[in-house]
Amino acid sequence: MEEKHIWDKTNQWEEELEYLKSIIIKTELVEMVKWGAPVYTLNNKNVLAIGGFKNFFTIWFYNGVFLKDSKKVLVNANEGVTKALRQWHFQSKEEIDEKLVLSYIQEAIENEKAGISSKPAKKEAIVSEFMEEHFKSDMALKKAFELFTPFKQREFLEYIETAKQEKTKISRFEKIKPMILEGIGLNDKYR
Structure with missing residues (x-):
C-alpha cells in the first residue's frame, strides 16, 4: 500500500510539494505540522502552508490579503467567508518561479514581523x-x-x-x- 500524505489529498503532488518545501526552507520560517499539513511559522504565528488537492497544489498565505500581489496570482478560496487567507495555485512544477515565490514569502514574513495581520471580528452580542x-x-x-x-x-x-x-x-x-x-x-x- 502506497503511503498517503494528509497534506496531499490525492497523493499526486509529492514531488511538487517537496519542491515548494525546498524553496520555503531557504527562509527563516519554521515548519510545523498543523491540521495534517506543513505550516510555516514565525514566532509561532502561522505565515503560510502548502497542500495538494485534486486539480492543483497550493501555497497559502494566512494573511495573504495584505500582500501586494503584483503578479495577481493569489485567489480567495472561499469568497465571502475567507477574510485574510489567500492561495496561489499551481498545476505543475514548471509553473513555480522560485524567485517570485520567495519574494511573496519574504513579503509575508516582513508583514508578520510588522504585525500586519487580520484579527477576527468581534461578534455582536445577542439579546434575547x-x-x-x-x-x-x-x-x-x-x-x-x-x-x-x-x-x-x-x-x-x-x-x-x-x-x-x-x-x-x-x-x-x-x-x-x-x-x-x-x-x-x-x-x-x-x-
Missing part, C-alpha cells in the same frame, strides 16, 4: 427578550445559564433567536431548558 423573560421568572435557570462560557451562551441564544415563529421558540426553549439546568451545552454531543 424571550430568554430574559424566562430568566426573570426562573432564577435557577438564569444561574445555570451564567455558568456557561460566553461561546456556549451564544449558541443557546442564537438557537432561540433564529426561530422565526413564537411556537418554534417555545419548542426550542423546552428542548434546551433541561440541558441548561444540567450544564449540558447545546452542541456538546458533537464535541
Whole structure:
C-alpha cells in the first residue's frame, strides 16, 4: 500500500510539494505540522502552508490579503467567508518561479514581523427578550445559564433567536431548558 500524505489529498503532488518545501526552507520560517499539513511559522504565528488537492497544489498565505500581489496570482478560496487567507495555485512544477515565490514569502514574513495581520471580528452580542423573560421568572435557570462560557451562551441564544415563529421558540426553549439546568451545552454531543 502506497503511503498517503494528509497534506496531499490525492497523493499526486509529492514531488511538487517537496519542491515548494525546498524553496520555503531557504527562509527563516519554521515548519510545523498543523491540521495534517506543513505550516510555516514565525514566532509561532502561522505565515503560510502548502497542500495538494485534486486539480492543483497550493501555497497559502494566512494573511495573504495584505500582500501586494503584483503578479495577481493569489485567489480567495472561499469568497465571502475567507477574510485574510489567500492561495496561489499551481498545476505543475514548471509553473513555480522560485524567485517570485520567495519574494511573496519574504513579503509575508516582513508583514508578520510588522504585525500586519487580520484579527477576527468581534461578534455582536445577542439579546434575547424571550430568554430574559424566562430568566426573570426562573432564577435557577438564569444561574445555570451564567455558568456557561460566553461561546456556549451564544449558541443557546442564537438557537432561540433564529426561530422565526413564537411556537418554534417555545419548542426550542423546552428542548434546551433541561440541558441548561444540567450544564449540558447545546452542541456538546458533537464535541
